[in-house]
Amino acid sequence: MTTEQAQAGTSGKRPDGRRSAAAARRRAREQEIVAATRRLFDERGVRDAQIEDIASAVGINRAIVYRHFSGKEEIFALTLVLYLDELRGELERAADGVDSAPDRLAAIVTAFVDYGVEHPAFVDCAQALMRRTGTELLDEISESALFRLGRGISSCLRQLSAALEHGVATGDFHVTDPALLANTLYASGLGALQLARLGILVDEAAPGVPTVGQISPEQVRHHLVTSALALATHRPA
The missing domain is CATH 1.10.10.60 (Homeodomain-like)
Structure with a gap:
């Protein structure tokens, strides 16, 4: 040898x-x-x-x-990455070829709602992780898993912020911080998707007298699209 x-x-x-x-x-x-x-x-x-x-x-x-895996939280995080990768693809397809800034934003929000309605576990998984602080997540999952999770979330948020930036460039939107609004729409959208799943709308029939009505996913979708467009087009005082 x-x-x-x-x-x-x-x-x-x-x-x-x-x-x-x-x-x-x-x-x-x-x-x-x-x-x-x-x-x-x-x-x-x-x-x-x-x-x-x-x-x-x-x-x-x-x-x-x-x-x-370090624990259940890390498995949850990496499973959420699978959902986020799918969601990003849905958002990209929704925005593809839509030139009008309002129409593009509406298409993206609609795709987000439709995906959440079809995949309720995505909403649960995302909300479960959002209840933890960044410090807690670092203690519970590895840096590589946290990086992959951050990349999955940011790639979806980028679809929203890019649509908002496009609207600012065309003069349709008046948004000073597209990234902040994109994060806000994502977080509020997850909460509204829980409302769509429950299908229950709580109101007050009279002072101190609660009443329960119904709300459909279509109503939630319409509300989120309308809210996104209103926030994007609002002129700051």
Whole structure:
């Protein structure tokens, strides 16, 4: 055996190849776990998806799940990334080819509402993570997972802020901070989607006398589109 061959056997390409293969297997297992979580979310909802259920769906025990993820919050975060990637695609398709700034913003908000109505687990998952502060998230999930989550959210928000910037450029909108308004629309939209799911509208028939009515997803969609356009076109005093 030559010196070069001996070195390859201890620190050359073969060990690197083994490490690469192990890393690939690890990534594949992580993707499998996240995909199983997504399926459980869609089937049962976020609350009813437990670590044991996720592990069972993949055919492993819960201890192996914790080898790949820091905890349930990290799995939730990466599952939300799957939803966000889909949502970004829906928003892009909605905006594609729409030249009018108001029409483009309305199309994007409509696509957001339609996606949330079709995927209620997305709304639950997003709201569950939004209830935590940035510091808490850093303590509960890895930096790489937090980066992927941030990238998923920002890519969706960028569709909104770009539409707002386009409207400012055309003179249709009067927005001083498109990023702030985009974040506000996203957060308020998640809350309104819960209202659409419940289908219940609480009012007061008389002072101190509550009354309960009904609200449809179509009404929520109309309200969010109308509100977005009103906020974008409002001239600051």
